[in-house]
Amino acid sequence: MQSAEQNIEGLNLNDAALGESEDSGQYLTFALGGEDYAIDILRVMEIKGWGLVRPLPNTPEYVKGVMDLRGQVVAVVDLRARFFMERIDYTPTTVTVILSVESQGSSSVIGVVVDSVSDVLEVAQKKIQSAPNLGLHINVCYMSGMVIHNGKMIVLLDIDKFLNPEEMGVGINMQGDTV
Amino acid sequence: MSIDLSQFQQVFFEESFEGLEIMETSLLGLDPNDVDDEEINTIFRAAHSIKGGSGTFGFSAVADFTHVMETLLNEMRDGRRAVTAESVDILLQSVDVLRDMLAAADEEREVDVARVAAQKQVLENVLNPDGEDESTAGEDKVENNAPPESDEKPIGWHIIFRPLPQILKTGNDPMRILRELMELGEIHIEVDDSDLPDLSNFDPELCYLAWDITLMTEKNRAEVDEIFAWVEDDCELIVHEILADKSAVDQQTPVLKVVAPVEDRRVKKDRRDKEPKKASGSSSIRVDITKIDELINMVGELVITQSMLSLLGETFEMEKLEQLNDGLSQLERHTRNLQESVMQIRMLPISFTFNRFPRLVHDLSAKLGKKIDLQVHGETTEVDKTVIEKIGDPLVHLVRNSLDHGIEMPADRLASGKSEVGVISLNAFHQGGNIVLEIRDDGKGLDRAVLVKKALEKGLIDGSQELTDRQVYELIFHPGFSTAEKVSDVSGRGVGMDVVRKNINELGGSITIESELGQGTAIIIRLPLTLAILDGQTVQVADETYIVPLGSIVESIQVKEQQVSRVVGRGETFKLRDEYLPIVRLHDVFGIKNSKAKTLQEGLLVIVEGESHRCGLFVDDLLGQQQVVIKSLEENYQRVNGISGATILGDGSVALILDIPSMMRLADKCDLENRVSA
Numbered sequence: 001m002q003s004a005e006q007n008i009e010g011l012n013l014n015d016a017a018l019g020e021s022e023d024s025g026q027y028l029t030f031a032l033g034g035e036d037y038a039i040d041i042l043r044v045m046e047i048k049g050w051g052l053v054r055p056l057p058n059t060p061e062y063v064k065g066v067m068d069l070r071g072q073v074v075a076v077v078d079l080r081a082r083f084f085m086e087r088i089d090y091t092p093t094t095v096t097v098i099l100s101v102e103s104q105g106s107s108s109v110i111g112v113v114v115d116s117v118s119d120v121l122e123v124a125q126k127k128i129q130s131a132p133n134l135g136l137h138i139n140v141c142y143m144s145g146m147v148i149h150n151g152k153m154i155v156l157l158d159i160d161k162f163l164n165p166e167e168m169g170v171g172i173n174m175q176g177d178t179v
Numbered sequence: 180m181s182i183d184l185s186q187f188q189q190v191f192f193e194e195s196f197e198g199l200e201i202m203e204t205s206l207l208g209l210d211p212n213d214v215d216d217e218e219i220n221t222i223f224r225a226a227h228s229i230k231g232g233s234g235t236f237g238f239s240a241v242a243d244f245t246h247v248m249e250t251l252l253n254e255m256r257d258g259r260r261a262v263t264a265e266s267v268d269i270l271l272q273s274v275d276v277l278r279d280m281l282a283a284a285d286e287e288r289e290v291d292v293a294r295v296a297a298q299k300q301v302l303e304n305v306l307n308p309d310g311e312d313e314s315t316a317g318e319d320k321v322e323n324n325a326p327p328e329s330d331e332k333p334i335g336w337h338i339i340f341r342p343l344p345q346i347l348k349t350g351n352d353p354m355r356i357l358r359e360l361m362e363l364g365e366i367h368i369e370v371d372d373s374d375l376p377d378l379s380n381f382d383p384e385l386c387y388l389a390w391d392i393t394l395m396t397e398k399n400r401a402e403v404d405e406i407f408a409w410v411e412d413d414c415e416l417i418v419h420e421i422l423a424d425k426s427a428v429d430q431q432t433p434v435l436k437v438v439a440p441v442e443d444r445r446v447k448k449d450r451r452d453k454e455p456k457k458a459s460g461s462s463s464i465r466v467d468i469t470k471i472d473e474l475i476n477m478v479g480e481l482v483i484t485q486s487m488l489s490l491l492g493e494t495f496e497m498e499k500l501e502q503l504n505d506g507l508s509q510l511e512r513h514t515r516n517l518q519e520s521v522m523q524i525r526m527l528p529i530s531f532t533f534n535r536f537p538r539l540v541h542d543l544s545a546k547l548g549k550k551i552d553l554q555v556h557g558e559t560t561e562v563d564k565t566v567i568e569k570i571g572d573p574l575v576h577l578v579r580n581s582l583d584h585g586i587e588m589p590a591d592r593l594a595s596g597k598s599e600v601g602v603i604s605l606n607a608f609h610q611g612g613n614i615v616l617e618i619r620d621d622g623k624g625l626d627r628a629v630l631v632k633k634a635l636e637k638g639l640i641d642g643s644q645e646l647t648d649r650q651v652y653e654l655i656f657h658p659g660f661s662t663a664e665k666v667s668d669v670s671g672r673g674v675g676m677d678v679v680r681k682n683i684n685e686l687g688g689s690i691t692i693e694s695e696l697g698q699g700t701a702i703i704i705r706l707p708l709t710l711a712i713l714d715g716q717t718v719q720v721a722d723e724t725y726i727v728p729l730g731s732i733v734e735s736i737q738v739k740e741q742q743v744s745r746v747v748g749r750g751e752t753f754k755l756r757d758e759y760l761p762i763v764r765l766h767d768v769f770g771i772k773n774s775k776a777k778t779l780q781e782g783l784l785v786i787v788e789g790e791s792h793r794c795g796l797f798v799d800d801l802l803g804q805q806q807v808v809i810k811s812l813e814e815n816y817q818r819v820n821g822i823s824g825a826t827i828l829g830d831g832s833v834a835l836i837l838d839i840p841s842m843m844r845l846a847d848k849c850d851l852e853n854r855v856s857a
Binding site for chain 2: 054
């Protein structure tokens, strides 16, 4: 029900990224089930191995739990689960990318679990294409665009849109009390 | 004036509010029969710094108002005017008005101009009781004329500037002021040299000149005043506005100076239609310098220990093991001390809260016609800053209750053989790991029979059970419960006590009542020492570790099968002494699989209490007690039901801290869902 709603939003293609005046930017690319994704490198705080994570009760399945980041308690999200991809066992290359997410003027820290990080990519702004309409099953509003690199397609993710605390709350308040 | 003063503005407000508190406290301490000069001096000094500061920052309305207060205080100080209870009351009211004006300026909202003008009038009446001179007459004129004047924008200002002879010695140059005025608009200056002495008597270091200035400008009064801000005390200054029809020029009343700026500012604000600024987000804290020194010492020690340990590490051999152990225990000691000292910084004496009560009691007792002796003990007890902020309103409510409902009228007191003067005492002290705040009165006490009758009427109890005294007193905390025969504006609307309890619970504290009919009531509030650290019991469920706040644990037991009874095969309860309590299985509520204890006998029941409900929390095992530092989940994620926060354990993993009341609500819902799905 909720994803259908988002898809309607997704039809209004978000091409804000195209309008940016920066000539080029650096992106951290990572792999997720054989596909390549990229995040603006300025948002990446650090990359850690998969480690001690304490599950949070009654949260969506993709919220793996919370971990300690030098005294801060940081939620960790499994990106595969977030994108409803097939689940795999964590391997030594499985890493947690610590990101700084901005929403409503405040920034928070969040960790995402990905299969492996690959590279830092310099992407010219004019090379970024807007995300095509991928039909009702794929929500493109979380993508800020896509780019072709060495013949492979890399999806640029808009982390502020899908990792902000409000978005993560979907599904939680349906179970608990509303206080 | 090109210096950006706005950066100091917040400091000015903070200092001014402190000054007001000093004035208030000293005024209350002022005994008309035995006047302490030092006390008046203190009040005068506080008023003077507020006046000076507000002049500098361009709050001329505040400065003018304070000036009148200061004049009155000055006369009292010089012994020209007797200190009377009446004038002290007027000064107290003026402090309120002043506080309101400053708060309005701070929040950039409207100030009640009429109230300010009225209070100022009262003050001036005290100064000139006969109303013979121009200031009273002028005030009348102002009250009548001020509103129309504000509609009509002045086209300029007529200024008579007569510096005192010694103005040059204070480093002020009248020429600079004139030059600045010239920048404001078209200006016509006439010099008055009538005071100029013969050359033989002429002192080149004195200023003998005066100026009569006509300034045609659109600028408002505040901007004109700003130019004179530095010389205010060193000159005679008369400013009045020139209106288009020149009617105002004839009004030779310096009093216009007083109200006009207020009007100007208001008009300007109205036009902008500005929303009141929200209270500034970041709050600052004043820390005793000795606490900082202590911290620096502690860090010094820590650095020494660290360098000793690193040296040891470089050349480590097995023989030095003992040395290493010593070093480590030293490190531990220093870290703990450092932690305690850092916590100390957040601690403020409770007097910040207690200080407002003498005033409250003074006003209320006068209003209610009761005689009260307020005794305050332990006001130096330190509590967390958050507690200071949140406990104020509940305490005010409780003290009002004591005054209104507790203490009887003087005649009734005499009739029941008590002293005419009722005693309310406020006590603060440490007990165990808690701060205890007590509000005690020697009034009529709580009447058990009345409470029970009322509760029956409201249907809160059904009359079949025998209630203990404590349970009866608990009824007061029910929403909508009030025993006051009639509602007064002091208390008795029945909206209070449940809110009081809620606030205190939010701080992790508890509230209890002791009372004896005819002897008085004591309300006892217990609060944790600090909010950043919590005493917790670590419990285990499957592989997960949770922290249960020690304060909510009643006891921990192992249940036997015969104690447990089930309702329709599911809802589990057990009998603890003569009470049936529900069993909440933590692994069910939190959806944890593979918990180790399958049957109730294998695990442990932790009896927890939250919002006066109790339940048995079923866990696999108890691990131990420890102090934990509370970390917020909301900071980077969001609120999770049943969890109040998180902490980091010794092994670097995160442990979640249970929020017992929220967890119990969650358990109720789980139960409901299970029943629906079953």
